[in-house]
Amino acid sequence: MYTCDVKRMEDKIKTFSTFGDAGHGGITRYSLSPEAIMARNEFIKRMTAIHAEIVTDDMANMYATLPGSDPSAKRIVMASHCDSVKNGGNYDGILGVMGAMEVLETIAAEDIPHTHPVTAMIWTNEEGSLYPPAMMSSGVVCNDFLPTEIAKKFKQEDMLASKSVLDRTRTFGEALESSGFKGDKKNRLNPDDYKCMFELHIEQGPILEDAGNDVGVVTCVLGMFNYRIRFYGQSDHAGTTPMHKRQDALHAAAQALCYLHEEIDKLDRPELVYTTGEILCHPCVHTVIPDFVDFSIDVRHEDPAVRQKVLAIVKGLADREWAKCRCEVELAWARDTVYFDKELVSYVKEAAEQAGVKHQYINSGAGHDAQFVSYMLPTTMIFVVSKDGHSHCEPEYSSPEQCTNGATVMLNAVLKADAS
């Protein structure tokens, strides 16, 4: 049983928190920005110090590798990302990179014997905050292994053409070329050279904290679907149109949204989550009755039978009029539940037990690069408790001890994979 070092971990947390520091407890660190490049240079500095070999691939993904005793053995990789959302926190993504470095530093410092080479990796542009979509590089690198419907949304030429949301004249491809981190396609993560992948990440929810656990043994990424619900009414003057003559698309949308909550809640599945996060209203003028409203609905559950029940409720909206408005329901996208590799999951569970870290099984409601990689390689994830369940915001927090516990679990799970 080996353990990682809380002082060394704390130093990494403090150092990486300065790259993109927004001045009030969090960071903005878009992929390939000057702030992200400072983080990449810090990764190089620390990995060079332990004599890891560093390469990049054609999407600027970075790989730092310590050799094992068998030069021909496949590599075991630990990966996450160092980019953030706007005004994000100091843990989402970067924790998995710091944890991977901490594992290599512990292996080097304690001269831990291992057969396979072990790699710490940075995925480029996981958040997709500046250059959409999210999980861009794993979508490209794993493209040949992904389900067709997903693969076609991550074609490399389309990704390179993705425009900055802040400067529509600049593409991701241009940012990549000028970053200094674009390497060779042959260095990409691939199933011939890599045995398996681990990703350490904050939970981004309240379940571990509520249960008093430090670590989650992740079993799957929830299946989900995303629909657009649209209402078509008639624009008229707010002061001159009698109520009985109106076709108010916003009243229709409000009724349908309340109906969705009532009907979905009747299914009584506490582990089901569904969200309307986006609403658009036209013309959105206070003296005009809206003629068009469009809202999103995002639904996530492990079991496809449960998702089907919700889908029937959602699709049923279009069978009736809402406030005399026509309703249209359109699929934006859907994905099945992605189950992680059972053996790797068992190594994580055993490692947590042996290290005496309080843990539980958990699933991931959020998307991660690991879910794309799992179509290509045996893959799993380890969650670290998130204070108050917050993420994608400045109050993100996991204590140095909790972060180190996560790294310790990953280190010992890697060693089990190495021995298998």
Place this chain on the structure above:
Amino acid sequence: MYTCDVKRMEDKIKTFSTFGDAGHGGITRYSLSPEAIMARNEFIKRMTAIHAEIVTDDMANMYATLPGSDPSAKRIVMASHCDSVKNGGNYDGILGVMGAMEVLETIAAEDIPHTHPVTAMIWTNEEGSLYPPAMMSSGVVCNDFLPTEIAKKFKQEDMLASKSVLDRTRTFGEALESSGFKGDKKNRLNPDDYKCMFELHIEQGPILEDAGNDVGVVTCVLGMFNYRIRFYGQSDHAGTTPMHKRQDALHAAAQALCYLHEEIDKLDRPELVYTTGEILCHPCVHTVIPDFVDFSIDVRHEDPAVRQKVLAIVKGLADREWAKCRCEVELAWARDTVYFDKELVSYVKEAAEQAGVKHQYINSGAGHDAQFVSYMLPTTMIFVVSKDGHSHCEPEYSSPEQCTNGATVMLNAVLKADAS
């Protein structure tokens, strides 16, 4: 009994519809734009042809006057506006200008005897589409007579500083200076030189059409209030936050909006109108639970006691939580019902009866320059039926006969005022 000329009216409708023609049945004619200046030049051409005297004031309001038999008598003015909203129709505003010209042309052509000078007037920037607010020039010209709360929103220096919604570097004051139509402040509509004002306008609602009438005898502009309703929740990840932990500001807003409809409808006042036209949602991302939603509510009814009952329901929203979100209610603005001059209203009613034009009493749910003028001068309005009740859109339509009937009623009402 005199009647206006349908051929002459039809010619005006066709001609003015070319100024700002958007190519599919309607116009975009922002105030003081090149298109609006074409309309003003056509007004000058037609009014010069009947030897009317034309002046402008310091807000570029235009006045074309035919003398009466008593040079010292106060003027009777007929006024509306020639500017439109974006992609508006061929009747809102310009009908009142064409009707005023038609009255003067009929007086000139038939040499109708009258004591008072009679004036056709164009109000500048009634819509406020390019340079907000709406009713800008009547707000300035009548400022000393308006209730304090309204007057302070229409101070001339603030109006001149109003920025173009399309070009934030350009102000209304600059557009006014360069228009060629800025005249002398002493030419403004005022109670020493003017006896009363009539405004002919399309109804902008379906009431006259449903009743089979051509003309509405307007008695008042409805009192109204406008509130903002705000909900404060907590932003969290759509995939990782259990339903029972959420504070979803959009679910809160949808519930409150449905509650408002249910409670207000219980008052069972069919002549009451209320509208939520605007909704803002933050951060408005489909994978994030909204932490803030803000919507408008616009409520209109003649009777202050009815408005008070609705206000109690609206204010009551803040007394409870909605979907665990705090609710805040804030007044944006309110105005009392403005009653038009009883004598002028009776002239319009008698004129419609004598002309055999099908008519009824009606109130105005929309705001008009006439409502501001009514604080300064005896004022009233005449409505012409709107096909399908549409306005502020390209399908606006009233037939040449209906428009001419409106002008005939105005002509005879003006002659009654002249004789009074």
